[in-house]
Amino acid sequence: MTRPGRSGPDPGIVLAARTGDRRALDTLVAGSLPLVYNIVGRALRGHPDTDDVVQETLLRLVRHLAELRDPAAYRSWLVAITVRQVRDWQHGHRTGAAGAATVEVPDEVPDPAGDFAELTILRLGLTDQRREVAEATRWLDPDDRELLALWWLEESGELDRAELATALGLPAGHVAVRVHRMKEQLDVARAVVRALRARPGCPELPTVARGWDGVPAPLWRKRLARHVRDCVECGRAGRDLLPVGRLLAGLPLLPVPPGLGERLTAYLGGDSSVQPGGEWAAQPGAAHPRPVGPSATDDQHHSGQVGAPDGPVRSSGAHAAPPRGLGRWFGAGTGGVAGPVSAAAAVAGLVVAVLLAVQLSRPDEAETTAAAGPEPAPGVAATASAGPSPSLAGTPTPSAGGPTPTATPSRRTSSRPAAPAAPARASEKKGVAVWNFSGVSQALANSGASWYYTWAAHHDGVTTPRGVQFVPMIWGRDHVTSANLARAKNAGPYLLGFNEPDLAGQAEMSVEEALDLWPKLQATGSRLGSPAVAFGGDRAGGWLDRFMVGAKERGHRVDFIALHWYGGDFRTANAVSQLRSYLQAVYERYRKPIWLTEFALIDFSSGQARFPSQQQQAAFVTAAAKMLGGLSYLQRYAWFGLPATDKDLSGLFRGGAQPTAVGRAFQAAG
Secondary structure, X not given: OOOOHHHOOOHHHHHHHHOOOHHHHHHXXXXXXXXXXXXXXXXXXXXXXXXXXXXXXXXXHHHHHHHOOOHHHHHHHHHHHHHHHHHHHHHHHHHHHXXXXXXXXXXXXXXXXXXXXXXXXXXXXXXXXXXXXXXXXXXOOHHHHHHHHHHHHHHOOOXXXXXXXXXXXXXXXXXXXXXXXXXXXXXHXXXXXXXXXXXXXXXXXXXXXXXXXXXXOHHHHHHHHHHHHHXXXXXXXXXXXXXXXXXXXXOOOOOOOHHHHHHHHHHOOOOOOOOOOOOEEOOOOOOOXXXXXXXXXXHHOOOXXXXXXXXXXXXXXXXXXXXXXXXXXXXXXXXXXXXXXHHHHHHHHHHHHHHHHHHOOOOOOOOOOOOOOOOOOOOOOOOOOOOOOOOOOOOOOOOOOOOOOOOOOOOOOOOOOOOOOOOOOOOOOEEEEOOOOOOHHHHHHHHOOOEEEOOOOOOOOOOOOOOOEEOOEOOOHHHOOHHHHHHHHHHOOEEEXXXXXXXXXXXXXXXXXHHHHHHHHHOOOOEEEOOEEOOOOOOOOXXXXXXXXXXXXXXXXXXXXXXEEEEOOOXXXXXXXXHHHHHHHHHHHHOOXXXXXXXXXXXXXXXOOEOOOHHHHHHHHHHHHHHHHOOOOEEEEEEOOOEOOOOOOOOOEOOOOOEOHHHHHHHHOO
């Protein structure tokens, strides 16, 4: 059996897994996943690459388990491997940033579904000073975040100091000094968090924070901390801070999120070098891999060695996505909180999928990202979107049975068409709104979009390209059904709320009606986007503002803000500036990540849709994508829309392989 807490897994389990017992290996990896996820997620601050680093750590665990001679040292060995993977990622990230210094690259921030501070607050139910501690972690330097990830586990009883020191490869005395310095920085960040949250707050603080874009960063931590330290008003607010160790003591590990399994499914691969105590050969047609002999490397390491294997471990062979059902095993029956049984089942499937994947093949998808320094925030200018966005002729409209983004329902057949191959995508932010037309699946693959939605909880008639994510939506009141909610829950970690409830002809709902229905969407456990208003998202007392106030009063959860924007000024610089100002104003009001789920240049001021030329629209796509990529709080955007007809002149494709001028600009956009 696996013993919880500092004792680590039973050495018998480790020994059995090392010598080729597949069930023991599954159990071992299952028990290790929450620990690895918590270290990586907190060290990377929930960066979108968190799942990839967790995946590589698990693969390394399986591949190098034979090198661990002392089963009792398993936990220290695992933590050392995890820290090495984090550092490899950080090194590669910095190297990529340096190599792309001449290219304007947006500052990358955590995905809204992965922000570890917010996940910790929500899933552990943190309040008061514990919540402030979680929020303060966003302000730490990368090295301090890595140390915090381990020290947090020490304070919560998952690691001891010897394991922490071993993982860092430092003497215990040196570790104590580093922990002390990190705690000082964390307390400084706690004071900043408290000062920023204070109401009515210090009257001088807004002046000090002028120009800050609202994203925690070390430079602004220093500037704000200097004021907090010297200000009587801010200093008074921070006098009752409890010792951070006392606040963290006894906290459990953050549960593995339900969406992690789906994301691992998308990225996970395997190769013939995976060796859990012996080479596991996948036999064609066999249900499970089989051990075929001991590893030659087992005798090359001295007893008790716990250092992580040197160098990054990358899958060198052809890759394949494991079975789609894998994602459903994570958190099964626990409402997203993965307990021992569900975690074991999850990783059992994970290990089997890894090892069977050597029989399949698909091209590697290498994605290089680089981070630049935070972009100075623009002034919050008074702005409005260029008017409402009524449904265009030919645009999906609701019906009693659901929104109709598809022209005709697809017939279900015994064989599904193969997913079209998607080109390399420049940004995970880039998406597109899709409804059915001839060649829709190939057009989606050719567009370079990383995600899409169909105004529905399903995507009938659209085959999702490999590596592209479908995001479901609950369109309006009539679509809050058990069937749609189940589809949305199974579709992935995100869910978009009601479509333009402030507009006649669209969802057209009162704020009270939307608030009454919201708990049903919330019960899916998905990361929820607000209802996407047609206009006025930045206005006090507007539809969205009243919804957000009501949601807070009722204790409803809204994880990110969804917006629509259509510009009636077809001059590129003016349109980009107006869009940016609108997004900034909305962010300043709600301080939540933003998804721009419909946008284009379309002028509705005369009551009829007026479009720019293809060249004007293409120029706007290019400039807007560059601007949106640089907004740290803008998590995703979706162009309106994929199909191009005589009525939909902002569309990207006239067929599966026939991009418009706008489509070519979208393909090239970052």
